[in-house]
Amino acid sequence: MKRSNNEFFINFEGTLCTKWTREVTSENVHNEYPRPQMVRKNWLNLNGLWDYAIRQKEESKISSYDGKILVPFPVESTLSGVKKPLTPEQKLWYRRYFEIPDSWREKRLLLHFGAVDWKAEIWINGCFAGMHTGGFYPFTFEISEFINGKENEIVVAVWDPTDTYGQERGKQVLNPSGLFYTAISGIWQTVWIEPVPNAYIKTFKITPDIDKKKVVIFAEADGMNENMEIEASVFEEGVPVNSGKCRYGGSLEIPLWNMKLWSPDNPFLYNLTLRLISNGEVIDEVESYFGMRKFSIGRDEKGVKRLFLNNKPVFFNGVLDQGYWPDGLYTAPTDEALESDVKMIKNMGFNMVRKHIKVEPARWYYHCDRHGLVVWQDMINGGSKWNVFYQEQVRPLVDKGVSAVVYTQLTDVETEINGLMTYDREVVKMDISFLNSLNKELSDCLP
Numbered sequence: 001m002k003r004s005n006n007e008f009f010i011n012f013e014g015t016l017c018t019k020w021t022r023e024v025t026s027e028n029v030h031n032e033y034p035r036p037q038m039v040r041k042n043w044l045n046l047n048g049l050w051d052y053a054i055r056q057k058e059e060s061k062i063s064s065y066d067g068k069i070l071v072p073f074p075v076e077s078t079l080s081g082v083k084k085p086l087t088p089e090q091k092l093w094y095r096r097y098f099e100i101p102d103s104w105r106e107k108r109l110l111l112h113f114g115a116v117d118w119k120a121e122i123w124i125n126g127c128f129a130g131m132h133t134g135g136f137y138p139f140t141f142e143i144s145e146f147i148n149g150k151e152n153e154i155v156v157a158v159w160d161p162t163d164t165y166g167q168e169r170g171k172q173v174l175n176p177s178g179l180f181y182t183a184i185s186g187i188w189q190t191v192w193i194e195p196v197p198n199a200y201i202k203t204f205k206i207t208p209d210i211d212k213k214k215v216v217i218f219a220e221a222d223g224m225n226e227n228m229e230i231e232a233s234v235f236e237e238g239v240p241v242n243s244g245k246c247r248y249g250g251s252l253e254i255p256l257w258n259m260k261l262w263s264p265d266n267p268f269l270y271n272l273t274l275r276l277i278s279n280g281e282v283i284d285e286v287e288s289y290f291g292m293r294k295f296s297i298g299r300d301e302k303g304v305k306r307l308f309l310n311n312k313p314v315f316f317n318g319v320l321d322q323g324y325w326p327d328g329l330y331t332a333p334t335d336e337a338l339e340s341d342v343k344m345i346k347n348m349g350f351n352m353v354r355k356h357i358k359v360e361p362a363r364w365y366y367h368c369d370r371h372g373l374v375v376w377q378d379m380i381n382g383g384s385k386w387n388v389f390y391q392e393q394v395r396p397l398v399d400k401g402v403s404a405v406v407y408t409q410l411t412d413v414e415t416e417i418n419g420l421m422t423y424d425r426e427v428v429k430m431d432i433s434f435l436n437s438l439n440k441e442l443s444d445c446l447p
Contacts, residue, residue, distance in 0.1 A: 008049055008068045008081055015078040016326035018424045020333040024079055026070055032335045034114055034190040036366040038204075039287040042104070046154070046191040047071050050096040052082060057091040057159050065095060071191060072114065074184035077329040085174070086185040088161040094187065095155045100147055107195035111143045111154075114189025114361055117330075118160040118167060125153050135160070135169065136359040136380050138189070160185040168380035170357040171322065171413075181322075181414050184330045189361050199223035200284040201230075201276050208292045210310060213259055215290060218251040221276055228278045235271040236260070245277075261310050262291025264351040264443075267372030291369060301447060307403040309374075313446040316374060316404035317439050318352030319345055319420065323360055324413040326423045335363060340425065341410060342367040347432055348420065349439030354406045357381055376406070398445055405442070 008026060015021075026049045033039055052069035053062055073080035075092055086092050100109065113120065117135030121128070124146035132139040146152075162183040163173045172183040204219035219230045226248045233243040234254055244252045260268040269289045276284040296308045306313035321341065325332055332338040342364070345353055352374040359380065368375050394405050412419035420435075421428050 008070070010070070010079065010081045011083070012078060016424050018325065018327055018333055018337060019426065020337040021079070021327040024070075024333050029070060030072060030190050030331075030335065032363060034112075034192060035362045037288055037362055038201075040194055040196070040285075042195055044098065044100075044193040046096065046098060046193065048096075050094045052095075053093040054084065054086065054090050055093060057089055059091065062093055065093070069094065069186075071096075072187050072189050073328050073331050074117070074188045075186045076182055076184055077325075077327065077331065079328045079331070079333060085183070086158075086160055087174070088159075088164045090159075092158040092160070092186045093155065094158070095153065097151050097153055098193070099150050100152065100193075104195040107144075108142060108198060108200070109144045109147060110194050110196060111141050112138065112190075112192050112194065113140075113187065114138050114191070115359070116156070116158060116187050116189075117185055118162075118169075119158065121157045123153075123155040133167075135167075138362075143193075156187065158186045163382075166382055168382060170380055171324075176414060179416055181324060181416075182329055188330045197223075197276075197283045199225070199228065199276060199278070201274055201286050204274060204288070206272070206288070206290045208290060208294065210259065210261060210292050210294045213257055214253050214255050215270075215292070216251055216253050217272075217274070219274055221248075221284075224248050224276065228276060228283075231275040231277055233273045233275075235273070238271070241270070256292065259292045262293040262369075262372075263309060264346075264372040264374060267291065267370060269369060289369070304399070304401050305403075306401075306446065314351075315398060315443055315446050316352040316376075317443045318350050318354055318374070318376065318404070318406045319348070319410050320354045320356050320406050320408035321345070321410040322356050322413050323358045323364075324411070324423075326414075330358070337425075338364055339367045339371075342371050342373055344421065344425075344428075345410060346371050346373060347436065348430075349436035349443070350407075351439075351443050352376060352404065352406070353410075354378065356409070394442065395445065398442075 029047045031045055049068045050071050051065035053065040055062055070081045075082045076085055115136055119133045121131045124143045127146045129143050130141040171181045173180040174183055176182050200222055202220050202222045207216040217232050228248055229245050231245045232252045234241045242254050244254045246252050262268055269291050272288040274286050275282045294310050298308045300306050300313045327333050354376040357378045357380050409419050411421045412423040
């Protein structure tokens, strides 16, 4: 079966599809705001159809392209519309055109990439904007000086040696088999542009302190001077709770006397607004959120060392999640699909997920925060029936100090079929209510 968008075709023949696969179009592809932890009102989504070409890696410029690719799906995936491997001897080229709104002309323009695997070089209107290596992390270039006229060109060149070079790659190999999977290359998370003022909030750190009933916020701004202030306002379901201000280089401590704690059973999140203020005028503003939670190690009433959440012993009972998709490989077909895995894990009764040697888009962590799922994040590197396993093997070890257990894994991936769901997410292999009760019993086993 083929789907057509003008001259662009996705061939689904031979692909294991999910229920979201055919919802994807070049017009709606991952159009949600990509960074929920730091939201600005204005942004330009560059996902959609780009020109692409695969050439020998020695070529430093190209004059023609092979066709269209649907960004942000990796070139090896079905949903990219290309479904071709990229060898270490090749380079993947992208090109598209975009327009900047007139109201942004006096702004600084930041070009964001959620992730590109592996080495990415970027040009704007023929001018070199920057280079980045690393396939799992977001990066940003300011492109203000390169913008001209109404229409602008962006070109991206990507080299990805996969398992021939020694860089971090997770489960990717050029010849997948067993527990190693199909390699992915190129852009695999959202590409977007946002306008910011000359002085803007660049980053910030939120540290909840439940023992002192306060949240500590430290913000950094680009272009900020000593006459500027950072203001933070905390909201509980839209109602103002408290606020504070500090000068450049300082940190804010905002009391939360009647705080609500975050936990897997009650994943309450506060909303946060940060403003950069100069001479009483707000020049930049971002929205965020946080949960009042504390992870620590302590001893329970029997003196056994435990993992603690909010000063109480908690047994972390989780599942390992590879984050692969049959249609998009590293990239979920839609945000609804991305969230569905988080919801399924919670519905199965787990309170934790181990993200296995992959870093997900920021929205995945946002969904985990909202639905009450603790994340054990891996670093990226180059048997029995369940009730018997839990009751006869795991449960007795809890009294001896075992603090967590992780099941491998949430879904099947390619030839590895030990998932709780099939690769296309259509079949749940175990009764959810049974699994939920089993996991709840285990998660609640500590006093």
